[in-house]
Amino acid sequence: MLEIKNLCVNADGKDILKGVNLTIKGGEVHAVMGPNGSGKSTLSYVLSGRDGYDVTDGEVLFNGEDLLEMSPEDRAATGVFLAFQYPVEIPGVPTLTFLKAALDAVRKKRGDDPLDTLAFSKLVKSKSSELGISYDMLKRPLNVGFSGGEKKRNDILQMSLLEPTLCILDETDSGLDIDALKIVSEGVNRLRSEERGMLIITHYQRLLDHIVPDIVHVFSGGKIVKTGGVELAAELEKNGYADFVSENAA
Amino acid sequence: MSLIRHNDNNLPEASGRALVPYQEKAVALLKEVGLPSRRDETWRPSQKMALLSEEELPLAEKFYLDSVQKSFLSDFDSYKIIFINGYYAENLSDPLPEGVSFSSLAQAVQDRDASLGLIDGISAPYDQGYKHLNSVMCRDGAILNVAKDTIIDKPIHLVFKNISEKTVTYGRVLIQVESNAKVQFMAEHITTASQHENHVAECYIGAGAQVSYIKIAADMKDAAHIGSFSADIARDATFNLGFYGFGSNFCRTETNIYLSGQGANANFGAANYISQTDMNEHISTFIHNVPHCNSSQLFQSLCDDRGRSVVQSKTIVARDAQKTDGHQMLRALLLSDKANAFAKPELEIYADDVKCAHGSAVGQLDADAIFYLRARSIPLSEAKALLTRAFMSEALSVIDNEELSERLIAHFSDTLLEDFA
Numbered sequence: 001m002l003e004i005k006n007l008c009v010n011a012d013g014k015d016i017l018k019g020v021n022l023t024i025k026g027g028e029v030h031a032v033m034g035p036n037g038s039g040k041s042t043l044s045y046v047l048s049g050r051d052g053y054d055v056t057d058g059e060v061l062f063n064g065e066d067l068l069e070m071s072p073e074d075r076a077a078t079g080v081f082l083a084f085q086y087p088v089e090i091p092g093v094p095t096l097t098f099l100k101a102a103l104d105a106v107r108k109k110r111g112d113d114p115l116d117t118l119a120f121s122k123l124v125k126s127k128s129s130e131l132g133i134s135y136d137m138l139k140r141p142l143n144v145g146f147s148g149g150e151k152k153r154n155d156i157l158q159m160s161l162l163e164p165t166l167c168i169l170d171e172t173d174s175g176l177d178i179d180a181l182k183i184v185s186e187g188v189n190r191l192r193s194e195e196r197g198m199l200i201i202t203h204y205q206r207l208l209d210h211i212v213p214d215i216v217h218v219f220s221g222g223k224i225v226k227t228g229g230v231e232l233a234a235e236l237e238k239n240g241y242a243d244f245v246s247e248n249a250a
Numbered sequence: 251m252s253l254i255r256h257n258d259n260n261l262p263e264a265s266g267r268a269l270v271p272y273q274e275k276a277v278a279l280l281k282e283v284g285l286p287s288r289r290d291e292t293w294r295p296s297q298k299m300a301l302l303s304e305e306e307l308p309l310a311e312k313f314y315l316d317s318v319q320k321s322f323l324s325d326f327d328s329y330k331i332i333f334i335n336g337y338y339a340e341n342l343s344d345p346l347p348e349g350v351s352f353s354s355l356a357q358a359v360q361d362r363d364a365s366l367g368l369i370d371g372i373s374a375p376y377d378q379g380y381k382h383l384n385s386v387m388c389r390d391g392a393i394l395n396v397a398k399d400t401i402i403d404k405p406i407h408l409v410f411k412n413i414s415e416k417t418v419t420y421g422r423v424l425i426q427v428e429s430n431a432k433v434q435f436m437a438e439h440i441t442t443a444s445q446h447e448n449h450v451a452e453c454y455i456g457a458g459a460q461v462s463y464i465k466i467a468a469d470m471k472d473a474a475h476i477g478s479f480s481a482d483i484a485r486d487a488t489f490n491l492g493f494y495g496f497g498s499n500f501c502r503t504e505t506n507i508y509l510s511g512q513g514a515n516a517n518f519g520a521a522n523y524i525s526q527t528d529m530n531e532h533i534s535t536f537i538h539n540v541p542h543c544n545s546s547q548l549f550q551s552l553c554d555d556r557g558r559s560v561v562q563s564k565t566i567v568a569r570d571a572q573k574t575d576g577h578q579m580l581r582a583l584l585l586s587d588k589a590n591a592f593a594k595p596e597l598e599i600y601a602d603d604v605k606c607a608h609g610s611a612v613g614q615l616d617a618d619a620i621f622y623l624r625a626r627s628i629p630l631s632e633a634k635a636l637l638t639r640a641f642m643s644e645a646l647s648v649i650d651n652e653e654l655s656e657r658l659i660a661h662f663s664d665t666l667l668e669d670f671a
Contacts, residue, residue: 048625072621073624076627090622092640092641098626102627162627
């Protein structure tokens with residue numbers, strides 16, 4: 001599904017990613033763990049097409065297509081979804097209006113007609129109740145005045161509505177208390193399926209107690225320095241990143 | 251050169267009225283018969299055939315079609331009063347509800363109507379040359395009175411349609427709303443030709459009345475519009491004023507609002523989309539003459555291409571106007587490097603116990619917000635339209651009619667989407 005080959009990225013004249021190799025197959029959940037400043041979030045932004053990053057080498061194939069050639073909206077419509085570390089507040093745009101515009105765009109890409117208002121509101125109501133989001137909240141401007149937990153739940157609601165095939169979760173646990181973490185994780189777990197790959201970027205192991213990955217990668221100095229099973233996360237929690245940071249520096 | 255001048259100001263006043271019922275037939279006849287040529291026996295000896303133009307024929311048809319053409323608000327549920335090139339078109343207009351009296355300005359002049367004495371009666375110290383020019387040149391307009399305690403169920407919708415090329419039209423509105431009446435006015439300015447419209451509106455708002463006046467200047471690409479608006483607001487009355495422009499080559503509005511009775515409220519919201527080489531100007535003065543009045547002014551200008559916005563707003567608080575609450579906020583969003591915004595909010599305060607504030611902000615679209623929307627499959631053009639629409643919609647809060655608000659915002663979105671595509 002996703003093949004990242006020797007990805008090198010420069011931002012503001014600084015090399016951030018220095019040869020990332022990663023392959024995610026349908027149904028797999030990969031976790032990327034690493035210390036602050038190691039380039040984890042850059043990887044998520046480059047995959048989703050944010051401006052300001054210069055790919056100096058390597059390639060990214062998504063279902064065989066060159067992902068880096070696509071605009072952010074085309075990537076999203078093709079099935080790449082980024083759950084943001086800090087979902088953006090957008091005053092004046094009601095959440096429902098935004099959800100409808102996004103769903104219509106994805107459906108258009110898939111060759112489906114837009115949902116009528118009734119079908120749309122029925123769908124949103126059922127998905128939002130699973131995540132404990134009140135329908136009234138969705139009438140408010142997007143993320144404006146939402147708590148940290150509400151913003152993250154809103155992002156997961158978008159994920160469940162748009163049904164992407166690759167979900168990238170960037171520090172989804174940041175700013176969540178334990179109850180919110182549970183709700184968000186359950187929402188993500190519901191979306192695990194044979195057709196869907198996931199890339200979970202996180203700093204701490206605690207998220208991985210709730211969303212158990214198949215493969216864990218340690219990210220340091222702009223690349224993956226170690227890959228292992230879920231036990232690697234536990235090891236990191238115990239020993240910290242110091243071994244990998246110095247290993248990489250050497 | 252044509253013998254026929256397409257300037258209705260040269261026609262007798264009555265010709266602007268009751269044209270339409272036979273116009274349709276006349277257009278068909280004109281097409282069938284055509285304009286005369288030398289083949290017509292009676293024209294054969296004429297020496298001046300060169301002065302007649304074949305252009306008159308398509309122009310006549312265009313004139314008729316433009317006069318009956320629908321706008322995005324044509325089917326709005328309202329009481330319509332229609333003016334073509336500044337002249338009242340009775341046959342295109344609706345009957346008005348009980349409690350509202352209407353006279354065309356031409357008729358009022360003929361009848362020596364006493365309310366004519368109110369013309370130019372509000373903002374004399376601030377009036378500028380173009381308003382005086384209108385007072386000299388204007389031949390028709392609307393004189394409206396809403397009787398006290400009357401509540402009007404749907405908006406009174408003044409439509410000013412200017413359809414002749416290279417002319418100047420002078421429109422005029424005089425409104426008196428008596429005490430405790432409740433009414434919404436919509437003023438829709440439509441210009442389909444390269445044209446100059448000079449328009450003046452004056453409103454007297456009685457004690458305790460609740461009135462809104464929403465001016466919409468839409469799709470006026472080649473037109474220039476100079477407007478003067480003034481209102482005098484009596485005790486405990488509330489007046490909401492909204493100006494919304496979707497583009498005209500040059501649009502300038504001078505607004506003077508007098509809060510003359512204690513407890514009066516005035517709220518002004520203006521949103522303008524200024525693109526290409528267009529220019530939009532608001533010169534607005536709110537004058538608090540008595541204590542305990544509230545006013546707010548909010549300007550949202552969206553400038554693209556080489557569009558330029560000029561907003562100069564002022565709140566004047568007289569020495570006796572204690573406990574005044576007056577706010578001004580001027581915002582501009584620049585979508586291109588060549589777009590330009592000038593903002594000058596001012597306060598002139600002579601009282602010592604007031605709450606007044608003014609602010610101004612000029613910025614660009616938030617790149618993070620655009621990326622967030624694009625990362626959810628929303629195309630760039632649509633993302634920009636969503637964000638700019640959100641920016642403009644704040645200034646629509648003065649509209650106390652949900653359907654009108656929705657129609658306006660939808661029309662705005664369509665225009666923006668088309669331009670951003």
